[in-house]
Amino acid sequence: MVRRRGWQKWMGVLLTAVMLMPGSSAYAEGKEITIGSGQTCSTLDVLNAYDGWYAVRFGFGQTLTRMNDDLTISGWLVEDDWTASEDNKTWTFTVKEGVTFSNDNVCDGNAVKTSLENVFANGTRGTEYFHLDSVEADGQTVTIHTTDPVPILPNMLADPYFTIIDTSADMSKAADEGQIGTGPFVIDSYDPVAKTVSVVKNENYWGGEVKMDKINFLYTEEQSTLTMGLQDGSFDAVYNISMSDIRLFEDNDDFTIVRTASGRTAHGFMNQNTQLKDPVLRQAIMETIDKETICQYQLAGQYVAGKTLVTSSANYGYDELTDPYAYNPENAVKILDEAGYADVDGDGWREDPEGNPMDLQFVYYTGRPEQQVMVEATQSLCSEIGIKITPVLNDTQTVIDRLQAGDYDLLCMSINVLNCADPENHMNTYFKTGGSYASYGWSNAEFDALMDQLSGTADPTERIEIVKQAEQILLDDAVCIFFCYPIMNFTMRTGVTGITSTPADYYWVSEATDVQ
Secondary structure (H helix, E strand, O other), rough: OOOOOOHHHHHHHHHHHHOOEEEEOOOOOOEEEEEOOOOOOOOOOOOOOOOEEEEEEEOOOOOEEEEOOOOOOEEEEOOOOEOOEEEEEEOEEEEEEOOOOOOEEOOOOHHHHHHHHHHHHHOOOOOOOOEEEEEEEEEEEEEEEEEOOOOHHHHHHOHHHHHOOOOOOOOOOHHHHHOOOOOOOEEEEEEEEOOOHHHHHHHOOOOOOOOOOEEEEEEEHHHHHHHHHHHHHHOEEEOOOOOOOOHEEEEOOOOEEEEEEEEEEEEEEEEOOHHOOOOOHHHHHHHHOHHHHHHHHHHHEEEEEOOOOOOOOOOOOOOOOOOOOOOOOOHHHHHHHHHHOOOOOOOOOOOOOOOOOEEEEEOOOOOHHHHHHHHHHHHHHHHHHOOOOOEEEEEEHHHHHHHHHOOOOOEEEEEEOOOOOOHHHHHHHHOOOOOOOOOOOOOOOHHHHHHHHHHOOHHHHHHHHHHHHHHHHHHHHHEEEEEEEEEEEEEEEOOOOOOOOOOOOOOOOOOOEEEE
């Protein structure tokens, strides 16, 4: 049975606006579903910030390689027969025969060459992955030369920042209309205000039959709206139902839940350009947070208590490394008193040692439900030892912008540490001196040296040991609060298949997505 489902009830008005917007094509009746999510893009340009994630999530973009659930890497647009030179500075890949872009242009070695060159010519983050020297193309063969050894280049190329696009097409309206990709779907409409996206079947898809005719992606950070929308039929699937509501869909024949451990860590960045430059204050805050209790009760056991940067589901030292500032509220009070943090004016809140009042602004968003829980729990627990914290709610993109600008005291954000099935890129971006999101005043020469060593190390065991050493520095310097690791979920109405929840957190829909 073919099922048609559009925007319903409270979404009816928005549907009309989306369908009438310029550039929206007429839609032939067929199989259609609507997916709700608290996460979405700010533009359709794959090189803008992290919007490439949504090219892959929405199914119009693909990368040369892809991350498997066991954190290995396989070919996607290329065969699995890649080779590397002895110095890991020259890598050769074979583009699969028959790959085409959605405009029916051939995606061969030269198309891949120009797409990769475009990343470094017009993007801003390419060098955080690797430094490109040159790219050669010969038929289906692509040879990538890097200026430095890159022993995990196939991992790097799985990141959606390297989504392969047709650079011969007009890209002047990429932000609003997207680029031409190779995926099973193409952009049908996009509302940059409501952040709603609709994709339709790519009639020229190279990878087999595309079962869905249309998929709508609806964005809202209101967790209750996502839950009610799934219950009343407005949504056919929802990405990451909150821990408090997931039980409504368990043991219910009308719904299917796909769960997976993710590579995500909920970070609590502490800006050392503010009063948090004092390690005593950072340490006291960290020792006040009872992560185990929060995860067990407020987060309903759906999250693992954090300790290390890299999630407990990967082999990077969660059970081995030492957290010097684990939960210890008595010691937090002691070190604050000794450092001169006292309630001078008797209002119940400590001033800093110079007598300045403290009101630490904690920036967060609600697109991921653990954020608000962690922020409010931190506020409550710190109030018990006289540290005033004020939560500041922003939308996701604003939080990302504030993180990059260093515009916060504390900031909570869930980030996939294993975005390349390996933490190197994440550690360079958020913690290495000069990283594009490392704007919070911390710099450590030993950490930077370890990152440089990691970038040239090929042996997997050695890489793990280097990462562990770097993680211990982050712990010892009280750089960031690693709150918890989420267990991701996609919750779907029965009959919806082929929507996936993976550790990569990229691959939502595919040609196999279907509804009965």
